Amino acid sequence: MKNKKLLIFTFLIFGVTWSQDSKNKSVNIDAKVSELLSKMTIEEKVGQMTQITVTIFEDRAKPGYFDAAKLKQGIQDYHIGSILNVPNPGAPTLKRWQETQTAISTEANKTRLKIPILYGIDAIHGASYTAGATLFPQQIGLAATFNPSLVKRGAEISAYETRASSIPWVFSPDLDFPRNPAWSRMWESFGEDAYLSSQMGVALVSGYQGNNVGSKYSVAACMKHYIGYGSTTTGKDRTPSIIPERILRQYDLTIYQAAINAGAKSVMVSSGEINGTPVHASKQLITDILKKELNFQGVVVTDWKDIIYLYTRHKVAESNRDAVRIAIMAGIDMSMVPEDFTFYTDLVDLVKKGEVPMSRIDDAVTRILRMKFELNLFENSVANLKDYPKFGSAEHIQEAYNAAAESITLLKNEASVLPLSKTEKILVTGPTSNSMKYLNGGWSYTWQGENSDTYAAEKSTILEAFQNKLGKENVLYAQGADLEKEDEAEIQKAVELAKTASKIVLCLGEKNYTETPGDISNLYLSSSQIKLALALAKLNKPIVLVLNEGRPRLISDFENKMNAVVQCYLPGNEGARALVDILYGDVNPSGRLPYNYPKYPNSLEKYNRKYTESISEGEQNDDAKYEKSYSPQFEFGTGLSYTTFTYSNLKINKSEITTSEEVNVSVEVSNSGFKAGKEAVLLYLTDNVASITPEFKVLKRFEKISLEPNETKTVKFTLNQKDLQFVNQDLKWIAEPGTFTIQIGNLKKDFSLK
Structure with a gap:
């Protein structure tokens, strides 16, 4: 007992000391920022608010290398x-990044105040713009793991390898809340649930920034794209959204609030518009809500050209200069201009003529300088490569493999066709079966990810992973189809080879893409792929459908002819190895869908749908038939295993609570099968009657556990009052008296709020 008291006392003293040190550091930084700000001219302040793309400074005769005069002009003039x-x-390699950042740092040190440059990059699934870096699954796959600790560890590795590249700032996490599965950035999000998204967003922010964002192994996170970006009415990128403020507050804002509470240092603003107002022009959204209401103290940066687009696309500004005034007064701190200096010249003119007050400039520059001090850029902005011996290491690669293995989701397994037997001859076919592009997707080495086969040549495609496990002689291969073009000869080649195989692994999906190049008008898989699937199905041989896709492309034309369905999402460089290990049972699948997989293009209900989204004519008074018209291909949370898990003994500590009490929930989960496995335990809550039409069910908690055969664990959750609340018509969070239902697995329990 004495030792225990000493341990508690030591912990308390350490906690107080750490808290005081953190507070003192913040006060010290604020003093440095104030002192530096007082020395700056208008031009120097506006310059801090200006972000330019690196290629503008390159020597045309020597791409990738700086023209010294251009770099000097940008930084000094x-x-x-x-x-x-x-x-x-x-x-670039680590060495080239070091050379690039050294040139930038050297030029910055020639300026009057020697303010370092803040370098940012879209390193969204690892240090994805550095040769040899460890690439993780894209965010949608991370969401499917339902394992925040695994996601946080991946972010720590991503931060380590990004800092090794002398880059201190990543444009991640993506906290968009997509409402249309056709959206081309669906895979950059955490899916359709706000609670899951908030938990995964916190995991990424915590992993990136660590306990000390100024560490040489941490980077500043940038939440994006604030706000409503993933809710376009057309499903196309950068198109308008119509979102009532009540809905924004109940869902979208909660995700950002969680990341802000986790300490996110910056935020990137949505390129879209909500209810007719571009977000970059919205003082309500940026200043009143984000900065004041949510108390966000970090840097607000635009997306690519989005101030200019207020004039050229949105047509809410009369000129580029007017667009600058509107955006800065809305609360923008930094403009990703990014290809000229018009923002700088326009804003200097606006300040000097009194159209933008100096107080707004000082607020923006204070935020930018604070982040630079927090990142320790004034001490050193170039990495010493000797400090990063684990870059691209076997340890990091294993973590990426683990993330991929926990993300891959088994959606269907008729007659236990999986796992496969290593004695069987397998046909691997389909357009995504032999390319790294379809494993990584966009933002991989290049913007659209088109060069992944070059930069990740040493990694395994799905075909190569099969060959590595079984030997080339036991793996038949035919491409079978192109992603877009139809080729009957290729289909027939695959069919003929399939006749000699025991089973078929059919790899279908999408091209690599992001943003507008990924826009589609048809959610179905391409006709060339559907024809291949139907042709192979006529052979009456077992088919395992493997999907590599960033969004749920419709497969209802042939899904019933597939014996197994595996969703890989975009699993990264280690994804093929993980997939093949799962298909052969060396790894037990444990991923769960982070969205509803729709069956039809006009049936896109979310899992937390309203009751009126699921009724058929004449069935309004029959609760048992509410499900009839709700028929997704696979529902949110679907994820099979090679073992079975049994839920029992669901308990809640109180059947009635007051408005100040919590609800403690427990459930026993048993592995009733014969193979060790991991299970994501999901707790859903239903408000049975409410003044705002309630949702069918809403995810409120989850925990991933590991169980050996015949092992049982008790999983405990606590629900608080906020979990019972919704946003009413007055935009207030309220909980109304009534009955609530908790559901875990196939078990349900009710309690009442008095």
Whole structure:
């Protein structure tokens, strides 16, 4: 007992000391920022708010290398504070990044105040713009793990390898809340649930920034894209959204609030518009809600050209200069201009003529300088490569493999066709079966990810992973189909080879893409792939459908002819190894869908749908038939295993609670099968009657556990009052008296709020 008291006392003293040190550090930084700000001219301040793409400074005769005069002009004449993006031709080595950042740092140190440049990059699934880096699954796959600790560890590795590249700032996590599965950035999100998204967002922010964002192994996170970006009415990128404020507050804002509470240092603003107002022009959204109501103290940066687009696309500004005024007064701190210095010249003019007050400039520059001090850029902005011996190491690669293995989701397994037997001859076919592009997707080495086969040549495609496990002589291969073009000869070649195989592994999906190049008008898989699937199905041989896709492309034309369905999402460089290990049972699958997989293009209900989204004519009064018209291909949370899990003994500590009490929930989960496995235990809550029409069910908690055969664990959750609340018509969070239902697995329990 004495030792225990001593341990508690030591912990308390350490906690107080750490808290005091953190507070003192913050006060010290604020003093440094104030002192530096007092020395700056208008031009130097506006320069800090200017972000330019790195390729503008390159020597035309020597792509990837700086023209010294251009770099000097940008940093010394225009005083730019930030640079982004990747030198040509893409994916520099660590040494080239070091050389690039050294040149930038050297030029910055020649300026009057020697303010370092803040360099940012879209390293969204690892240090994805550095040759040899460890690439993780894209965010949608991370969401499917339902394992925040695994996601946090991946972010720590991503931060380590990004800092090794001398880059201190990543444009991640993506906290978009997509409402249309056709959206081309669906895979950059955490799916359709706000609670899951908030937990995964916190995991990424915590992993990136660590306990000390100024560490040489941490980076500043940038939440994006604030706000409503994934809710376009058309499903196309950068198109308008119509979202009532009540809905924004109940869902979208909760995700950002969680990441802000986790300490996220910056936020990127949505390129879209909500209810007719571009977000970049919205003082209500940026200043009143984000900065004041949510108390966000970090840097607000635009997306690519989005101030200019207020004039050229949105048509809410009369000129580029007017667009600058509107955006800065809305609360923008930094403009990703990014290809000229018009923002700088326009904003200097606006300040000097009194159209933008100095107080707004000082607020923006204070935020930018604070982040630079927090990142320790004034001490050193170039990495010493000797400090990063684990870059691209076997340890890091194993973590990426683990993430991929826990993300891959088994959706269907008729007659236990999986796992496969290593004695069987397998046909691997389909357009996504032999390319790294379809494993990594966009933002991989290059913007659209088109060069992954070059930069990740030493990694395994799905075909190569099969060959590595079984030997080439036991793996038949035919491409079978192109992603877009129809080729009957290729289909017939695959069919003929399939006749000699025991089973078929059919790899279908999408091209690599992001943003507008990924826009589609048809959610079905391409006709060339559907024809291949139907042709192979006529052979009456077992088919395992493997999907590599960033969004749920419709497969209802042939899904009933597939014996197994495996969703890989975009699993990264180690994804093929993980997939093949799962298909052969060396790894037990444990991923769960982070979205509803729709069956039809006009049936896109979310899992937390309203009751009126699921009724058929004449069935309004029959609760048992509410499900009839709700028929997704696979529902949110679907995820099979090679073992079985049994839920029992669901308990809640109180059947009635007051408005100040919590609800403690427990459930026993048993592995009733014969194979060790991992299970994501999901707790759903239903408010049975409410003044705002309630949702069918809503995810409120989850925990991933590991169980050996015949092992049982008790999983405990606590629900608080906020979990019972919704946003009412007055935009207030309220909980109304009534009955609530808790559901875990196939078990349900009710309690009442008095």
